[in-house]
Amino acid sequence: MAVKISKIEYYLPKKILSNNDLENEFPGLNINKIEEKVGIKERHIVKEDETALDLALIVGKKILENYDKDKIDFLLFCTQSPEYYLPSGACILQDRLGLNKNMGAFDYNLGCSGFVYGLALAKSLIISKIASHILLITSDTISAYINYKDKSNRATFGDAAAATIIEQSEEEQIGEFVLGTDGSGYKNLIVPNGGLRNRYNPNAKEIDEGSGSIRTDNDLYMNGPEIFNFTIKAVPKLVSKTLEKNNISLEEIDYIIFHQANKYINEYLRKKIGIPKEKYYLNLLNTGNTVSATIPIAIKDVLDNKLIKKGDKILLVGFGVGYSWGGTIITI
Amino acid sequence: MEKMNIKDFINELKDALEIEDEDQKITLETNLKDLEEYDSLSVLSIIAMIDKNFGKQIPSSDFAKVTTVNSLKDLIGKKHFE
Numbered sequence: 001m002a003v004k005i006s007k008i009e010y011y012l013p014k015k016i017l018s019n020n021d022l023e024n025e026f027p028g029l030n031i032n033k034i035e036e037k038v039g040i041k042e043r044h045i046v047k048e049d050e051t052a053l054d055l056a057l058i059v060g061k062k063i064l065e066n067y068d069k070d071k072i073d074f075l076l077f078c079t080q081s082p083e084y085y086l087p088s089g090a091c092i093l094q095d096r097l098g099l100n101k102n103m104g105a106f107d108y109n110l111g112c113s114g115f116v117y118g119l120a121l122a123k124s125l126i127i128s129k130i131a132s133h134i135l136l137i138t139s140d141t142i143s144a145y146i147n148y149k150d151k152s153n154r155a156t157f158g159d160a161a162a163a164t165i166i167e168q169s170e171e172e173q174i175g176e177f178v179l180g181t182d183g184s185g186y187k188n189l190i191v192p193n194g195g196l197r198n199r200y201n202p203n204a205k206e207i208d209e210g211s212g213s214i215r216t217d218n219d220l221y222m223n224g225p226e227i228f229n230f231t232i233k234a235v236p237k238l239v240s241k242t243l244e245k246n247n248i249s250l251e252e253i254d255y256i257i258f259h260q261a262n263k264y265i266n267e268y269l270r271k272k273i274g275i276p277k278e279k280y281y282l283n284l285l286n287t288g289n290t291v292s293a294t295i296p297i298a299i300k301d302v303l304d305n306k307l308i309k310k311g312d313k314i315l316l317v318g319f320g321v322g323y324s325w326g327g328t329i330i331t332i
Numbered sequence: 333m334e335k336m337n338i339k340d341f342i343n344e345l346k347d348a349l350e351i352e353d354e355d356q357k358i359t360l361e362t363n364l365k366d367l368e369e370y371d372s373l374s375v376l377s378i379i380a381m382i383d384k385n386f387g388k389q390i391p392s393s394d395f396a397k398v399t400t401v402n403s404l405k406d407l408i409g410k411k412h413f414e
Binding site for chain 1: 371372373375376377379380383384389390391392395
């Protein structure tokens, strides 16, 4: 039994937060530096009443437009911006997308590694004959967790949803996986309050993060330097292990897509690993870091722009919140 | 890994901070936090510079204590310098 990705779509919310908008809110902000070093000019963000499930529904309808939706027999929904504590957003999506009731559906909570994990789950469900056609939706609205006074995170993150269909294939088009976890870093990228350990606190006090960014414990916290330390250590090893497990060299890989964290980090990783520029995806100019959606957005982007062709081998690498990381190689 | 001399270290640091003005003097006594160029992104640049030249990652909690160039040098470790 072999598997392939047969379709990818993505959706960006309509509202745009540009660097100029940020400059108006934060006078003195160096927007040239944000564009050049962070590599972001604008991000799409949800309106107040728009959720990750709403985005998932839009992108789900889009991908099923010209597809026999009765074939879908499993739905995987990756989000860290859930509609409710319970039930699973995947159950609600089954109904709203008009999908078959004879199918499995569940949510899983991962961020920047979520797409690679979704492919691993989908592949194993198909190989074990539990399912044959899987709809994987990765959708996040991290902007909803960011304090409006948190300049750095507002400049970095954007919202997006992506949908991918994985199904049986004659030849194997999804390779071997390398997955990793190190929960000792969980506090470095976290929304501390709002779960059951620390309830949402309406009186949470403001914390000055320096560089003019303010947040509370109800909001997203990211220790940027520590996350960068983690990626420096984890990603080069992940790349070499993924190549090794798939019995292939970096030279034989046609294109490389990393999770798009920010331009500076991704460019440093490229140089450190020794990846030629022309084979490396680096584009978050109009989206920002969209967490679990960056990799499928990139795949669709390079397919649409004909940067990759049928038969090409693409290395996919996700890493981030958790810490959690994963790599695989797909054949187009 | 080879030991680095202080002049090269300061030049690497100026590159990381994107200080293009050749005349701007950076010494071991310069307090990084007083520099106009020092922001959250320059911290990433300095982390990258240390990883590239010394193969080391500095924990962010130690990084927060850095004041002068000399304190950064001590954090990297005296054995890495001439």
